[in-house]
Amino acid sequence: MTYQxxxxxxxxVTIPKDIRDILRLDKGKKLEIEFEEEEREIRIxxxxxxLDLAGTFKLKKRTNVLRAREKMERxxxxx
Numbered sequence: 858m859t860y861q862x863x864x865x866x867x868x869x870v871t872i873p874k875d876i877r878d879i880l881r882l883d884k885g886k887k888l889e890i891e892f893e894e895e896e897r898e899i900r901i902x903x904x905x906x907x908l909d910l911a912g913t914f915k916l917k918k919r920t921n922v923l924r925a926r927e928k929m930e931r932x933x934x935x936x
Contacts, residue, residue, distance in 0.1 A: 872901070 860873045872882060880903050882888070891900040 858875070860876065862871050862873065864870055876882075882903060887904045887906060889902045889904050891902070892898075893900070
């Protein structure tokens, strides 16, 4: 796919909606910009945020939050 876009006076570029949808780029998403000097090429990649992983892991068994906290406080010293 090839798209054309324009650089604004502020140096901003709009990423076409088709690409934003494919990469799931929502408002506020962090991007990594890589510049290849020899090829004079720019690569833009979405960065992985820890919050993107929310809900992807399943617990083997449910743990009572109060018991977990009590165990944590019993097993770990406060600094």
